[in-house]
Amino acid sequence: MSKKIYADNAATTRVYPEVLDAMKTYFDEEYWNPSSTYESAGKAAKKVAEARNVIANAINARDKEIFFTGGGSESDNWAIKGVADALREKGNHIITTKIEHHAVLHTCEFLEKHGFEVTYLPVDEDGLVDLEELESAIRPTTILISVMFANNEIGTIEPIAEIGKIAKEHGVTFHTDAVQAFGHEPIDVEAMNIDLLSASAHKLNGPKGVGLLYIRRGTKISNLIHGGGQENGRRAGTTNTAGIIGFAKATEIAVENMEKNNQYEARLRDKLIERILEEVPYVRLNGHRERRLANNANFCFRFIEGESLLIMLDLKGICASSGSACTSGSLDPSHVLLAIGLPHEIAHGSIRFSISTDTKEEDIDYIVDELKGIVERLRSMSPLYEDFVKEVG
Numbered sequence: 228m229s230k231k232i233y234a235d236n237a238a239t240t241r242v243y244p245e246v247l248d249a250m251k252t253y254f255d256e257e258y259w260n261p262s263s264t265y266e267s268a269g270k271a272a273k274k275v276a277e278a279r280n281v282i283a284n285a286i287n288a289r290d291k292e293i294f295f296t297g298g299g300s301e302s303d304n305w306a307i308k309g310v311a312d313a314l315r316e317k318g319n320h321i322i323t324t325k326i327e328h329h330a331v332l333h334t335c336e337f338l339e340k341h342g343f344e345v346t347y348l349p350v351d352e353d354g355l356v357d358l359e360e361l362e363s364a365i366r367p368t369t370i371l372i373s374v375m376f377a378n379n380e381i382g383t384i385e386p387i388a389e390i391g392k393i394a395k396e397h398g399v400t401f402h403t404d405a406v407q408a409f410g411h412e413p414i415d416v417e418a419m420n421i422d423l424l425s426a427s428a429h430k431l432n433g434p435k436g437v438g439l440l441y442i443r444r445g446t447k448i449s450n451l452i453h454g455g456g457q458e459n460g461r462r463a464g465t466t467n468t469a470g471i472i473g474f475a476k477a478t479e480i481a482v483e484n485m486e487k488n489n490q491y492e493a494r495l496r497d498k499l500i501e502r503i504l505e506e507v508p509y510v511r512l513n514g515h516r517e518r519r520l521a522n523n524a525n526f527c528f529r530f531i532e533g534e535s536l537l538i539m540l541d542l543k544g545i546c547a548s549s550g551s552a553c554t555s556g557s558l559d560p561s562h563v564l565l566a567i568g569l570p571h572e573i574a575h576g577s578i579r580f581s582i583s584t585d586t587k588e589e590d591i592d593y594i595v596d597e598l599k600g601i602v603e604r605l606r607s608m609s610p611l612y613e614d615f616v617k618e619v620g
């Protein structure tokens with residue numbers, strides 16, 4: 228078999244066999260609609276209730292505050308459009324950042340067309356939001372602050388508890404897109420003063436197409452998906468029983484092994500970072516050196532197109548990503564890399580490796596060994612690099 232190293236876990240993850248096992252019965256044998264009234268359906272409804280409890284406990288929420296959705300993008304849309312609609316009498320101002328996922332950014336842009344004003348906060352060179360800047364952006368008309376827990380491209384973890392504190396002091400609803408953090412970083416919605424939180428099962432070894440929105444009790448938010456009375460009348464659509472049970476199983480495994488997994492991944496990540504910075508010239512690590520997801524390493528290689536690098540890595544069996552999966556295929560450089568201050572030509576040469584507990588130490592060595600050769604070959608074909616070498620002598 229040819230070699231295959233999957234280093235794109237920020238895009239999606241492998242469904243664990245235990246998760247698949249837990250789900251299977253709810254497709255074939257126990258396929259009942261949990262909203263139906265007969266006894267079998269009641270059993271399915273009970274399993275969904277248990278799943279809700281497992282997931283609520285993972286972030287110190289109450290069961291009634293967890294609403295299942297069709298994924299992270301839907302949860303982000305619901306949080307932002309829902310608050311905008313519910314509080315439009317109170318104000319029309321939203322604060323977010325320049326480095327959010329497109330599910331947040333494009334939702335905010337949509338609202339701008341409908342009379343809302345959005346402040347897109349800048350970030351520093353590591354991708355961190357400035358707390359003073361955030362606080363001074365708050366106006367009497369501010370109805371929502373939406374700042375991601377951890378960035379999906381560069382891995383930087385934002386000061387969520389501090390932001391929650393500021394939002395609370397000003398009486399502003401606080402949403403965080405925690406899709407990259409849920410099941411990977413400790414989250415406590417009480418201690419962190421989070422009012423709304425988005426998560427998605429497929430980023431933690433669960434199935435695709437199921438996510439959640441945590442809604443703190445008392446938070447004013449309109450419904451997004453109208454229809455039947457599922458999810459306590461807040462989110463219509465036949466309950467995704469199997470998906471929700473898989474999500475809960477994945478959460479259980481993730482929470483139980485979080486510390487161990489993060490230690491393992493961070494050690495390999497650091498090895499990858501150290502070897503690349505040492506052995507490849509003209510390279511830059513993107514994202515904060517310490518405050519970053521344990522599985523994320525993102526680099527810019529000067530004089531190289533990220534897309535060419537990706538193709539060459541793919542030929543060697545290495546799956547990585549340039550920026551986010553949603554934007555590959557477009558030639559625009561990543562909005563995140565531009566926001567941390569990189570010029571266009573450097574932002575174009577970026578690669579994200581996102582590893583997992585499946586990654587082996589020898590995979591890291593293989594990646595670096597192959598990468599060195601590929602970078603050298605691509606640069607030898609680059610007129611820009613040729614000019615640069617002539618200049619520096």
Ligand SMILES: *Cc1c(COP(=O)(O)O)cnc(C)c1O
Pocket residue numbers: 237238297298299300301303328330375377378379404405406407427428429430436438
């Ligand atoms: C993957 C991702 C999303 C989208 O989640 P889906 O479940 O794929 O819709 C949103 N935000 C972040 C930060 C993500 O990484």
